[in-house]
Amino acid sequence: MKKIFVLLFPILLFFACSEIPPNVGGGPIAPGPGTIQKKVLIEEFTGVQCVNCPGGARAIEELINIHGEDLIAVSIHATDQFATPMVESTIDFRLEDSETLLSFIEFPEGFPTAVVNRNLFDGESQLQLAKTKWAGYIQQELSSEAEASIELEGDINDSGRMNVTADVLFLDADPSVQYKFTLMITEDNIVNAQIDTSGLVLDYVHKHVLRDIITTTTGEDISSSEPVNLTFDDYAIPADWDNSELSIIGIVHSSGTEKRVLQVEQIKF
Amino acid sequence: MMLISLYAFSQDVARFSGSLASNANFFIRDTLIGASNTPQYDHQLFGGETWLELNYSYKGFTVGGRFDAFYNSNIINPQGSFSDQGIGRWFVNKEINGLDITVGYIYDQIGSGIIYRAYEQRPLAIDQALLGLRVAYDFGENWTVKGFAGKQKNRFEVYESVIKGIAVDGFHSFGEEGNVTIAPGAGIVGRTLDDNSLNLVLAELRTYDQDDRFVPKYNTYAFSVYNSLSAGNFNWYIEGAYKSEDIFRNQNGDQFLQDDGTVIYTSIGYANKGLGITLEGKRTENFEFRTRPQEQLNRGIINFLPPMTRVNTFRLLARYNSATQFLGELGFQADVRYKFNKKLSANINFSNIATLDNEPLYREYFTELTYKEGRKWQIIGGVQLQEYNQEVYEFKPGVPLVNTITPYGEFLYKLSKKKALRFEFQYMNMNGSDKTGELVKNDYGDWAFALVEFTMAPHWTFTLSDMYNLGPGKLSPIGSDGEKAQIHYPRVDVFYTNKSNRYSLSYVKQVEGVVCSGGICRLEPAFSGVRMSITSTF
Secondary structure (H helix, E strand, C coil): CHHHHHHHHHHHHHCCCCCCCCCCCCCCCCCCCCCCCCCEEEEEEECCCCCCHHHHHHHHHHHHHHHHHHEEEEEEECCHHHHCCCCCCCCCCCCHHHHHHHHHHCCCCCECEEEECCCCCCCCCCCCECHHHHHHHHHHHHCCCCCEEEEEEEEECCCCEEEEEEEEEECCCCCCCCEEEEEEEEECCEEEEEEECCEEEEEEEECCEEEEECCCCCCEEECCCCCEEEEEEEEECCCCCCHHHEEEEEEEECCCCCCCEEEEEEEEC | CCCCCCCCCCCCCCEEEEEEEEEEEEECCECCCCECCCHHHHHHCEEEEEEEEEEEEECCEEEEEEEEEEEEECCCCCCCCEEEEEEEEEEEEEEECCEEEEEEEECEEECCCCCEEECEEHHHCEECCEEEEEEEEEECCCEEEEEEEEEEEECCEECCCEEEEEEEEECEEECHHHCEEEEEEEEEEEEECCHHHHHHHHHHHCCCCHHHCCCCCCEEEEEEEEEEEEECCEEEEEEEEEEEEEEEECCCCCCEEEEEEEEEEEEEEEEECCEEEEEEEEEEECCCCECCCCCCCCCCECCCCCCCCCCCCCCCCCCCCCCCCCCEEEEEEEEEEEECCCCEEEEEEEEEEECCCCCEEEEEEEEEEEEEECCCEEEEEEEEEEEECHHHHCCCCCCCCEEEEEEEEEEEEECCCCEEEEEEEEEEEECEECCCCCCEECCCEEEEEEEEEEEECCCEEEEEEEEEEEEECCCCCECCCCCECCCEEEEEEEEEEECCEEEEEEEEEECCEEEEECCEEEEECCEEEEEEEEEEEC
């Protein structure tokens, strides 16, 4: 009898109680009034020959629709295997900066892949995240407190020269960490060929494509002990870029082995 | 490389044993074949892995540990670099009055592994050990009950989901001299998602349209019933499994779904007087079982589904493989072997795998004839025909089915008692498509492979081989002249074996590939460089 009980007890434990289901509804948690919102940077690594990457791009657009200006996306075309232009391509999106950035952040296991605020989240073994993890970690970052604020101003004159100023104020900094500032420029709504699950799409619309990193790829040193004012003058915008679709993105982040983004800001021209 | 040998005696029946496996890769950049643009080729130039296992048993107690080390290793992520070291495994085992207790990192399985298998496969960077507790109790001579609970290993950490299971296994013999035996069994495995993983699922679900949302379950249960029957020359294994609602990604990998799943697997064998026949069949539907639904590729898998195709050892015959489709497949395999006499034997194998909608995935016809002339020489020859769905297995939309015909041969000649020569030759003919009036071969096109091996027993083996892309296809690299290049991929190996120690040194050029599975595309880069390895058992 005892042996039967010993046998049955663990089986019964499996079916002890039915679970109380979680609440699937609900939206993003908004910050309180007067607080600075921590914004989130999602850097997606992609390529025109990556058949699964448009799925990642669609997921990012969906997340931008939900979070609005609080989510800032950059699409980085990298690796010769996926980003090499096809015969049908009219633009080569590859940059030397893209390969350097990929090497600096981390090589992914597969595409589509993205890093969220360059943060190594609890339970993860790498910065690069698969698509099904983006929504949750973006929400988690949006709910955390801002550690810095960034104000960007910029203009493009009639000669096609861009001038940008960035004001950075640290709200919570570790004095032992050397912080960095990176300035990127992206272009939205570029029509160029792309391989999708349906095949080759000649008029695919590429969003927030990284066009250049104006600072060094891994950022410039900034001090966290006092307000920082940075100016970037006289940047020549290439003639084939559409000025009305350009955005400037300023990123404050850690350096060394921890690459975490403290704050990000974007302005559109 | 340093030879490590540890050997110690203790009093009474104490035993000290272990093993060492160590790999070292030196990377030589070769941009033509794509061996470049990874940290190892760019600046690290070296990568390696080591596993040192030590076990000690005394008076019924067994304790063991394993030191794992990864240095600039690309074994986990072929495109990246991983460095870490530490205790990869430890365990303590003791049997007390019929109750077997193990704590630590545990390898085990239920039935054939369909609902649970914790195992290790180092070349694929798979280590699914369970960190927890396992108890097993023998009810008499014929029945064993075991239970376990814990968390699955994730490199040097653990996944936070909790896994628990229980299984009953029996054995009984019938008839005179016990020539009919049955070994029935049943098992249950439960997985409880951790809060963080479920919250990630909820955040993802909130981006879906209302029609695509579902209420995710924390708990998933998998049940399995199986039996192995052996009667004279026949043996028959059958296993049926059911998994309750579980969260998994769709075929494209861009959306979560939740559904229950089933697997039925059977294998029948007959062996008598030189004839061996094996028939296998498997049907799978929605049976991806992971520690958390966010994991992909080889990560966080709790179970193991038996493959339905033969394992090919010749290089070109093994080029295309059918990856198990967890979401749905119907597979069948038949293998017939016959030994005509002491000299001549034959093997025919057929396998066919399709989706549940009868879309072809993989088909293979394999034939092999072996002739042995005493102990002097031996010749093996045959042909393989393959049909391979590259669109599904490698996620390349619109790509036609790959069809190959690969004749092959091997000749082994013993020069003396201790010296032997072996030759291999294979030729793969690839099908093509004709869209522009010119036939363009699929994938990498036609290949030829040749190998010569010289063995000086008991210590030395020397191997020289070349895999030659003699008829380049769509994906073959383009040379400096702007044309598809006919590239050689040579390899030189030296092996030295001394008792339980084996050393190898190889110069390798290996072709690259892109593998897509579950909606994720993974680069398997080409390799160019020198490999060294040591294995030792003590």
